[in-house]
Amino acid sequence: MIKYNRFILKNGLRVLVHEDPSTPMAVMNILYDVGARDEDEDQTGFAHLFEHLMFGGSVNIPQYDKPLQLVGGENNAFTSNDITNYYITLPAVNIETAFWLESDRMLSLAFSEKSLEVQRNVVCEEFKQRYLNQPYGDVWLKLRPLAYKKHPYRWATIGKELSHIENAKIEDVKDFFKKHYNPQSAILVVAGNVETEEIKRLAEHWFEPIPKGVEYKRNLPVEPEQLEERREIIHSDVPTNSIYMAFHMPARTEKGYYIADLISDLLSQGSSSRLYRRLLKEQEIFSEIHAYITGSIDAGLFIIEGKPLPNVSIETAEAAIWDELEKMKSEFVLDYELEKVKNKVESTMVFSEMSILNKAMNLSYFELLGNAQEVNTEVERYLAVSVEDIRNMSTEIFKKDNSSTLIYLAQDHA
Amino acid sequence: MLNRINPPAFHPIESVNIISPESLKLSNGSNLFMFNAGEQELVRIQWVFENAAFKANAPIINSALSAMLLEGTSKYTSAQIAEKVDFYGAYLFPEYNYDQTTLNLVTLTKYLDKLLPFVLEVLNDAIFPQQELDTYKRNSKQSLKISLEKNDYLARRQFNNLLFGDSNYGYIQKESDFDELNRDDLKALFKQQIVPANCTIFVSGKISNETLNYISNTINNGWVGSTEAPTFARPVFEAVLAQKVVIEREKAVQSAIRIGQLSIPRAHPDFPALQVLNTTLGGYFGSRLMMNIREDKGYTYGIGSGLGSLKHAAFFTISSEVGTAVCADTLKEIEFEINRLRTEKISEEELTLVKNYLLGSMLGSLEDVFSHTDKFKQAYFSGLTLDYFDYYTQQVKEITPKGLLDLATEYLDFSTMVQVVVGKI
Incomplete structure (x- = not known):
């Protein structure tokens, strides 16, 4: 149970405070309601590049990191297809430094040409390190456009290609800031050894003078229902064959999301799960096998990925996965099995409440979804899922016509 | 007027306080440290073992021992162990580093009595079934093959080898090393290394006196094994040439x-x-x-x-x-x-x-x-x-x-x- 207080500043900034006196530290988490899904298709990777530029100095403060490190703080950020999230951890006695730094960069950036040039290079190196210079590193660059044809989830957060990042101009950066970085599109959470009254005073002092900006109205294309099986085969010099299957599944706030999430747990959570137990241990088909969901806000993907053993053909491997999916459709899972994955959801929730950063991020995210209070009732939505729900949802998503399959064939096996 | 140019005043950090543990010497020969803090009703128990020196030509056996610890006892199969742990929403996992092997249990306190006796069963009686060993070998070879395509992995192991030679710290694994692994060696190493005399136990979480008593009594009475510590390698490393x-x-x-x-x-x-x-x-x-x-x-x-x-x-x-x-x-x-x-x-x-x-x-x-x-x-x-x-x-x-x-x-x-x-x- 995460207790919190909530108030809204005159400029529309939502502020949540979670008091936890058991730590000497505090966290400031700022979530901006912008991600790769808000990008233009000819300028992908921009939300993430922009995240890097947020550290290149703001209008009144030439360097972001140094003053924070000087007061014993650390920070980082991440960008997803849905959101951009910035966080600071620092000794609670120095929380005002976080207010000073974050409010100035919400007010305006320095928009330095030098910073843009350097960060373009840094992001290109990140692109190479994570997506090009690793075996299977390009999987999301291939799988997303296979599964999505209209919705902007068809490109990865890093962007479609290096050239989109290389071509970014300072004017684009300014426009992006104006469009997405204002108090109305942000959620501020402060957690740790703090008191709400003091945080309220600081928030009003540092953030309230920031102009509210123009509201961004999101209007994304809806992904049409997939009506045919999709498949792509890549002959590549990867070390072993590999298979990835993607199925469309319900959006984050739908009941079906929780059902699909539990299906992924039944198939792949822990070493008692079905795919691990049956396909890796018993039938000796895979050396690795996983199922998970992308967890995105708009309708996301249910993914199964596996690496067959060298003596197993890709056809046999794929058929074995389908066999297990068919069982999910034709038979009820055991009550015991469902109880098992629900127990794991419950305990994981308790474990995650040990960290003030986790708590702050969860509050921000649920506030974005519509109501921070629901972070405390999330478990109930998992507990409400029945074995009938599991079978019905499996029937709905595990269809050939709803599948996109990507296969890497190692060249010496091809 | 709001001054955004100058940073707010700040306070330097004077000192850092670390919770002092309560320590116990168990009669089965192991040492136990207990750290009591936090609000969540959960407990973590870690059994830390120093890695024993085994045959000189079996460099990967220590990591195999760790990876296979939960793959079966005389009473329970690998599948039954996994079921039990997952059913209670707990995490039970071995961790290996160059010097130590640790078995970790993280669980809600309310399920501790369901799981602890079970973990002791593993510590008393892991048997490393042949079929599970074959699976381990097969999958480890495949994952080594994938690692060998990663420049970062290659650089790290080459670097370690230059500094530490063929010792445990610097040894370069080969696919064929996995073929050398066998049950008898694993069982022999288990008997030497996974014993109370070679173990330090760390209990952390919101721990009542009652919980602590339960843990120490259960471990004391339920875990037997050699009271003799194994032998350890004592390599000495000289500076290498640039x-x-x-x-x-x-x-x-x-x-x-x-x-x-x-x-x-x-x-x-x-x-x-x-x-x-x-x-x-x-x-x-x-x-x-x-x-x-x-x-x-x-x-x-x-x-x-x-x-x-x-x-x-x-x-x-x-x-x-x-x-x-x-x-x-x-x-x-x-x-x-x-x-x-x-x-x-x-x-x-x-x-x-x-x-x-x-x-x-x-x-x-x-x-x-x-x-x-x-x-x-x-x-x-x-x-x-x-x-x-x-x-x-x-x-x-x-x-x-x-x-x-x-x-x-x-x-x-x-x-x-x-x-x-x-x-x-």
């Missing part, structure tokens, strides 16, 4: 770099001050390597340096992955930054920044009761007590620019370092 190894990878778009040398362990009196020097060079986002090579030149997504403290050795290392076209230039800049530490005194301003950052990060790393335990373990296994952290804080606060210059001269010498590049140069 050398540069380049592994060409034709299709690389980035090169992985490792540079470093042997260094001093945590228990050495200079260690905290050397940590300040390391942090200045490459230990945080604002470090000189990051500022120069990432934030000024954009050559890399990340570059860092670190001090590694092992049981029988210690080392300093720099690592990065950089565009192949700028690899040679990166090496020059690394040399430049190391030499600058030896020739130029750090400014008071930069030194204050590093000190404050380090102390804040120490405070921040003590976020929950588990991290207090982990800090204690760091000191304990280096032969130190909790007083070490007072010493550490004091040393960090007191080190001067002159002191850092002397440390750089003594401990960081690019001309004697080992360099590994995997990719293209």
